[in-house]
Amino acid sequence: MDGVAQLQKQLVDYTASLFQEGFLDEQFNQLQQLQDESNPDFVVEVVSLFFEDSERLLNELAKALEQKTIDFRKVDAHVHQFKGSSSSIGAQRVQKVCIAFRNYCEEQNIEGCLKCLQQVKHEYSLVKSKLETLFKIEKQLIAAGGSIPT
Amino acid sequence: MTVENQRAGVVVEDMDQDRFPAGMRVLAVDDNPTCLKLLDTLLRKCQYQVTTTNQAVMALKMLRENRNKFDLVISDVNMPDMDGFKLLELLGLEMDLPVIMLSGHSDTELVMKGVTHGACDYLLKPVRIEELKNIWQHVIRRKKFDSKVQNNSLNEDKACHGAGDSRLGVISTLSADQDGKLCRKRKEQNEDEEEDDEENEHENEDASNQKKPRVVWSVELHRKFVAAVNQLGFEKAVPKKILDLMNVEGLTRENVASHLQKYRLYLKRINSVAAQQASMVAALGGADSSYMRMGSLDGFGEFHSLAGSGRLSSSALSSYTPGEMLGRLNSHASLVLRGITSSGLVQASGQNLSSSINTLGQIQPTPLPSNQSASLFQGVLTSLELTQLQQSKCTSSTGDFNPIKDSRGFTAVSNGFSDTRVTVGSSTSLLPGASSHPLVLQGNPQLPDDRGAFVNQYSLGVASLTPDTFDIGGGGCSNFLDHSNNESWQSAIQLSRFSSNAVPLRHELHIKAKMGRTQTGLQSKLEPHCQYQKFCGFCQWYNKSLGPQFGPK
Numbered sequence: 001m002d003g004v005a006q007l008q009k010q011l012v013d014y015t016a017s018l019f020q021e022g023f024l025d026e027q028f029n030q031l032q033q034l035q036d037e038s039n040p041d042f043v044v045e046v047v048s049l050f051f052e053d054s055e056r057l058l059n060e061l062a063k064a065l066e067q068k069t070i071d072f073r074k075v076d077a078h079v080h081q082f083k084g085s086s087s088s089i090g091a092q093r094v095q096k097v098c099i100a101f102r103n104y105c106e107e108q109n110i111e112g113c114l115k116c117l118q119q120v121k122h123e124y125s126l127v128k129s130k131l132e133t134l135f136k137i138e139k140q141l142i143a144a145g146g147s148i149p150t
Numbered sequence: 151m152t153v154e155n156q157r158a159g160v161v162v163e164d165m166d167q168d169r170f171p172a173g174m175r176v177l178a179v180d181d182n183p184t185c186l187k188l189l190d191t192l193l194r195k196c197q198y199q200v201t202t203t204n205q206a207v208m209a210l211k212m213l214r215e216n217r218n219k220f221d222l223v224i225s226d227v228n229m230p231d232m233d234g235f236k237l238l239e240l241l242g243l244e245m246d247l248p249v250i251m252l253s254g255h256s257d258t259e260l261v262m263k264g265v266t267h268g269a270c271d272y273l274l275k276p277v278r279i280e281e282l283k284n285i286w287q288h289v290i291r292r293k294k295f296d297s298k299v300q301n302n303s304l305n306e307d308k309a310c311h312g313a314g315d316s317r318l319g320v321i322s323t324l325s326a327d328q329d330g331k332l333c334r335k336r337k338e339q340n341e342d343e344e345e346d347d348e349e350n351e352h353e354n355e356d357a358s359n360q361k362k363p364r365v366v367w368s369v370e371l372h373r374k375f376v377a378a379v380n381q382l383g384f385e386k387a388v389p390k391k392i393l394d395l396m397n398v399e400g401l402t403r404e405n406v407a408s409h410l411q412k413y414r415l416y417l418k419r420i421n422s423v424a425a426q427q428a429s430m431v432a433a434l435g436g437a438d439s440s441y442m443r444m445g446s447l448d449g450f451g452e453f454h455s456l457a458g459s460g461r462l463s464s465s466a467l468s469s470y471t472p473g474e475m476l477g478r479l480n481s482h483a484s485l486v487l488r489g490i491t492s493s494g495l496v497q498a499s500g501q502n503l504s505s506s507i508n509t510l511g512q513i514q515p516t517p518l519p520s521n522q523s524a525s526l527f528q529g530v531l532t533s534l535e536l537t538q539l540q541q542s543k544c545t546s547s548t549g550d551f552n553p554i555k556d557s558r559g560f561t562a563v564s565n566g567f568s569d570t571r572v573t574v575g576s577s578t579s580l581l582p583g584a585s586s587h588p589l590v591l592q593g594n595p596q597l598p599d600d601r602g603a604f605v606n607q608y609s610l611g612v613a614s615l616t617p618d619t620f621d622i623g624g625g626g627c628s629n630f631l632d633h634s635n636n637e638s639w640q641s642a643i644q645l646s647r648f649s650s651n652a653v654p655l656r657h658e659l660h661i662k663a664k665m666g667r668t669q670t671g672l673q674s675k676l677e678p679h680c681q682y683q684k685f686c687g688f689c690q691w692y693n694k695s696l697g698p699q700f701g702p703k
Contacts, residue, residue: 030278046187046191053184077230088188
């Protein structure tokens with residue numbers, strides 16, 4: 001059916017673009033490969049967990065950086081977590097910002113940290129919307145009777 | 151205590167031999183939910199049986215309930231409720247389960263830490279399935295070599311004990327005793343399963359023919375073990391004697407030997423951490439004493455027996471490398487203070503006991519703040535220490551610490567103390583209801599040289615003491631220890647003149663503690679800035695060198 005084929009193409013192209021633009025990396029492929037009949041919604045589940053966790057971490061980060069005396073260790077711990085989870089799902093750009101963020105934490109560079117916080121927020125919201133779009137297309141595809149190409 | 155017979159072959163307990171490695175039971179611990187979910191799925195993909203938890207404390211509980219439920223543990227390094235390395239040690243000591251560390255960091259230091267704490271492997275996040283497919287090898291390897299390691303540790307004990315005198319060389323790196331170092335090295339080598347040939351010859355025929363029952367080191371059993379070790383004195387604690395003292399049916403010398411080996415390593419870890427913490431905490435002498443008044447510290451019921459007496463055997467001390475010594479002392483000090491919840495009480499008991507202490511050695515009652523600082527140690531210790539390190543003995547120390555003019559080997563003693571941040575933070579958080587003291591949370595990585603120096607010194611002083619132990623009530627021991635701490639600081643500070651540190655950190659810390667702000671130049675603040683002034687060697691030196699106007703009060 002045209003609809004399905006079209007959706008499939010759309011999905012493939014969109015995913016490819018995300019990889020190309022560096023939003024996602026190889027790790028995301030691994031996630032997709034882990035999805036199977038016994039675990040049909042794995043990717044969505046993991047990514048949803050990631051979203052939840054990230055919101056929390058971003059809030060914590062904002063709070064920690066608003067303090068009069070910043071506890072860099074705490075900030076570093078949060079960023080480390082964020083780095084871990086973003087790398088686990090393959091959110092490459094977010095991960096990269098986290099790395100820079102941690103360097104600033106080590107240097108105890110407040111300005112650098114604040115800058116990174118903004119950056120990481122930005123990257124996160126970008127990758128979030130991209131992934132949400134991706135899932136939407138997938139849903140449409142499945143609804144149209146197609147299957148996600150592996 | 152349960153002793154399970156190991157069938158001939160590799161697999162024991164409830165492992166599914168036929169399908170192995172499929173069905174291998176893994177416990178995964180990670181506080182990051184995304185990573186945990188991923189790990190869970192990956193492991194299931196490898197056909198393992200997976201249990202997950204995001205709390206290290208929970209993991210520990212599960213494992214303690216039934217150690218046989220799991221074949222392998224994978225744990226994250228950075229966890230809020232407990233440091234991954236701490237968990238690793240606990241598991242190694244209590245359960246002898248293979249543990250794989252998982253982290254987003256690939257710092258050499260961290261990996262090294264994992265190795266030294268006994269991890270089988272160290273994986274980087276994000277974990278790949280290929281790596282997980284092979285983790286079963288660690289289970290096999292451990293079971294296969296378990297008996298072999300027991301033999302080795304037995305050999306090592308014998309060999310080391312034979313070279314017992316050379317052990318004393320371990321006391322002080324100053325003398326740079328080759329044998330001592332070699333002995334220590336042997337221990338490490340054995341741990342890595344590279345045997346010294348001559349050691350092997352001793353016990354090989356003996357051990358290989360013996361049956362090797364599988365022993366589960368329950369908390370109770372370990373307690374007996376520790377009691378026996380302390381009773382014997384660390385240096386004299388050979389497996390045979392420990393075994394006799396423990397008087398546990400079915401326990402063999404090999405079991406004790408391998409456990410002893412692990413215990414030693416564990417203590418080494420603890421002490422380097424505690425020592426650092428101690429020095430740092432001591433500096434916060436004037437800090438909030440209410441921190442120490444953690445009435446909520448009743449999670450440590452097992453600990454009350456320790457509060458009753460504090461004893462450290464000098465022989466025990468002498469067997470530690472210098473860097474560990476003070477840490478050990480400090481940890482005991484704090485252990486002793488465990489049952490005490492008010493600084494007033496500490497002082498009172500200190501006063502009462504001082505007379506008895508004085509008969510043994512000329513120790514002056516230390517001022518309250520020192521007690522406070524000692525009690526701060528309390529907060530810094532982990533519950534593991536409390537359960538494991540009971541019945542520590544204190545020996546009296548006479549006041550004559552001879553400052554060592556020889557500066558050899560000081561700078562050498564610092565390697566272990568690099569980073570305890572994570573540990574410190576986590577260990578504090580272990581205490582139920584304890585609010586983490588912000589200062590305590592900040593490890594002081596600058597202490598190494600200083601501390602190494604003075605611990606060195608201290609250990610020398612101690613080694614010369616008789617191993618007589620005496621019972622001091624909690625306050626008394628802390629009393630004593632604080633005093634000796636001060637004394638050793640004194641020597642240490644003098645020693646630090648030789649070290650590379652321009653400004654001895656001890657003094658800076660004193661100033662910080664009292665004044666509550668950072669002090670870089672010594673010239674500025676000079677009023678009674680140091681509550682330890684009476685005892686503080688640095689202040690004495692400093693005052694001497696700067697003139698009488700800033701003399702001791």
